[in-house]
Amino acid sequence: xxSKLESLLExxxxxxxxxxxxxxxxPELSFQEKQTAAYISDYYTKQGIKHRTGxxxxxxxxxxxxxxxxxxxxxxxxxxxxxxxxxxxxxYKSTVPGVMxxxxxxxxTAALLVLAKVMxxxxxELEGTYVFIHQHAEEYAxxxxxxxxxxxxxxxxxxxxGTHLWATVPTGKILYRVGPIMAAADRFEIEIKxxxxxxxxxxxxxxxxxxxxxxxxxxxxxxxxxxxxxEPAVITIxxxxxxxxxxxxxxxxxxxxxxxTFSEEVRDFIEAEIEKIxxxxxxxxxxxxxxxxxxxxxxxxxxxxxxxxxxxxxxxIKEVDLVEExxxxxxxxxxAYYLQKVKGTFFFTxxxxxxxxxxxxxxxxxxxxxxxxxxxxxKTLGIAAITYHVKEAQKALV
Numbered sequence: 175x176x177s178k179l180e181s182l183l184e185x186x187x188x189x190x191x192x193x194x195x196x197x198x199x200x201p202e203l204s205f206q207e208k209q210t211a212a213y214i215s216d217y218y219t220k221q222g223i224k225h226r227t228g229x230x231x232x233x234x235x236x237x238x239x240x241x242x243x244x245x246x247x248x249x250x251x252x253x254x255x256x257x258x259x260x261x262x263x264x265x266y267k268s269t270v271p272g273v274m275x276x277x278x279x280x281x282x283t284a285a286l287l288v289l290a291k292v293m294x295x296x297x298x299e300l301e302g303t304y305v306f307i308h309q310h311a312e313e314y315a316x317x318x319x320x321x322x323x324x325x326x327x328x329x330x331x332x333x334x335x336g337t338h339l340w341a342t343v344p345t346g347k348i349l350y351r352v353g354p355i356m357a358a359a360d361r362f363e364i365e366i367k368x369x370x371x372x373x374x375x376x377x378x379x380x381x382x383x384x385x386x387x388x389x390x391x392x393x394x395x396x397x398x399x400x401x402x403x404x405e406p407a408v409i410t411i412x413x414x415x416x417x418x419x420x421x422x423x424x425x426x427x428x429x430x431x432x433x434x435t436f437s438e439e440v441r442d443f444i445e446a447e448i449e450k451i452x453x454x455x456x457x458x459x460x461x462x463x464x465x466x467x468x469x470x471x472x473x474x475x476x477x478x479x480x481x482x483x484x485x486x487x488x489x490x491i492k493e494v495d496l497v498e499e500x501x502x503x504x505x506x507x508x509x510a511y512y513l514q515k516v517k518g519t520f521f522f523t524x525x526x527x528x529x530x531x532x533x534x535x536x537x538x539x540x541x542x543x544x545x546x547x548x549x550x551x552x553k554t555l556g557i558a559a560i561t562y563h564v565k566e567a568q569k570a571l572v
Contacts, residue, residue, distance in 0.1 A: 175299055176557050180491070182292040182550040183552050190552070191545050193217075194284035198297035199254030201273045201280070203538035207232045210253050214287065214308050220289050225306075229349040230312035230321030237303060238294045239414075244302025245283035247559040249289070260471040262537035276541040278339035278525065283308060301563040305331055307509075315470040315509035323515055329509035333480055334518035335558050336509050337551050339525040341533045341543040346487045346495035347524035348482035348554065351502065352481045355520060357406065357434040358441055359506025364389065365464040370418075370425030375424065378409065379423045380461045383416045390414065392451050393431075394411060396444060407444065408419035408434040408504050425525075436473050456560055474510040474520055480562075481519040487557045488521075492549050505536075524552040 179271075218225040218236045221570045236381035258268050260274035268274040290306045307327050311318035328334070343349060354424050366389070368382035390411050397407045409431060416427035424435045433448075435441040445467045489497045500522065509520045525547035526533045534540040 175298070175553060175560060178296065178502070179292060179556050179560065180553055182295060182525060183288065183549060183556070186288045186292060186550055188506060190284045190288045191462055194280050194548065197253070197280035197283060198266045198275050199269050201268050201270055201275045203257060203273055204254040204314040205231065206238070206311045207254050210283075211308075211310065214231065214253070214283065215347065217287050218290070221294055222295050227526050228445065229327055230317055230323070230325040230491040233322040233325070234308040235320055235327050236290055236306040237292060237302045238297055238300070238306070238307075240300030241298045242301040244303060244563045246303040246330050247562055248305040248307055248328065248331045248334040248512070248516070248518075249286060249555050249559060250292055250309055250334060250336040250509065251286035252279045252305040252318070254279060254281045254311050254318075254395065256537060257312055258537065258539055262448070262542055264542070266295065271514040273537070274541075276538060277313065278341065278534045279306070279312065281339045281525070281543060281548045282337070282551070285548040285557070287546065287555050299571055300560065304559060312508055317471060318507040323511055324386045325446050328512065328515050331516050333354045333562060334512050334514070334516050335480070335484065336518070336520045336521045337555060338507070338520070339543050339551060340522040341525045341541065341545050342535055343522060343524035344526045345524050345528065346493060346550070347546040348485070348494055348497045348550075349500040349524070350476075350481055350497070350519065352476060352478045353542050354436050354473050354502050355500070356476050356507045356510070357502065357504045358434040358473045359409075359470040360441070360445070361468040361470055362433065362448060363466045364429045364448075365454065366427045366429075367462040367464070368425050368427070368459070369461070371423050373421040373423055376423060382424045382427035382461065383457060385417065385459045385461055386429055388412065389452060389455050393448060396451070400447060401440060401443070403562060405440050406436055406502065406504065407440055408432070409444065409448075414559055416522070435524050460505050467482040471506045471508045472510045472514070474507050475513055475518045476519040477513065480517050481521075483562060484519050484521055484558045487561055488554045489555050491550065491557065493546070493553070498500055521554075523547050
């Protein structure tokens with residue numbers, strides 16, 4: 175049965191590429207993916223696959239039921255894009271100014287759509303039920319996973335599998351990890367409220383740019399001097415804004431940053447420490463501030479049995495050259511919410527093209543990936559789902 179699945183997917187590779195390139199040309203931002211959701215729905219309608227739209231917002235959930243009884247396995251792909259200008263010179267370059275698929279979600283969607291089609295063709299041979307979750311708004315917290323779960327996308331699901339095409343890892347490589355694999359991803363904003371004035375008279379002002387600059391440097395000492403070195407943590411300032419004329423001292427400056435952690439204790443500590451340092455610097459400079467901390471996605475923590483099962487089946491796929499356990503990533507993913515509800519795993523599918531020395535990273539204006547990786551992703555997800563029933567049946571007989 176697995177060999178038939180692989181063969182049908184191989185025969186559908188051109189369709190997979192066509193879908194991906196269409197989506198790449200027509201990206202939509204998080205929470206705005208109306209046309210993408212409609213495209214996904216139309217595809218399922220043409221395949222005669224039952225599905226539900228508007229799940230938790232713009233989500234789409236399809237279902238294929240096998241002829242034999244068994245467990246219910248979910249597979250997930252996200253489909254939102256990023257506010258980045260596409261700088262690639264390719265035929266499938268984004269047609270939407272300032273918006274592009276710079277993270278591979280177009281490939282995730284194409285792989286899952288074709289996998290669903292193939293599994294629907296094989297349903298007379300399949301055991302159990304397969305749920306195909308097409309999730310909106312992964313890129314921007316609060317994300318689409320949580321509202322989709324609240325709207326029932328995991329109802330009756332026994333296990334879930336998901337993958338991310340990883341363009342900086344060679345195609346043919348599968349990376350997995352038992353336990354924490356991706357970090358909690360939080361966001362914070364700090365507005366420094368000083369007192370503006372003439373650039374030639376700094377003594378009459380409270381320079382918000384100088385105050386904010388001191389804060390940027392001081393915040394870096396939280397991780398280097400306040401966190402146990404064996405505890406992973408990141409604090410990054412991504413935006414520093416204080417626009418004014420060249421000869422004006424700014425009365426306000428705004429910092430926006432991110433915090434990445436695995437431990438809830440460290441997460442709580444950093445949130446409090448940022449405010450403590452901000453308060454101290456503003457007190458010393460006789461200025462004021464506004465501080466807001468947004469809790470983003472929790473850490474992605476995989477389940478052991480499902481993760482080892484995924485690693486085992488991926489080793490049998492002919493296009494896979496290497497399967498290995500990886501170090502945790504400090505990037506975030508709202509797949510974490512699915513794994514808090516049901517057993518499952520999340521893994522990385524290498525998508526760096528052969529001959530490319532240094533691939534453009536995710537969220538880069540020239541990001542792209544090796545489209546052959548979509549076939550590997552589809553095969554791995556499909557075989558992991560199909561054979562999960564066999565594993566469970568064998569376990570019951572012991």
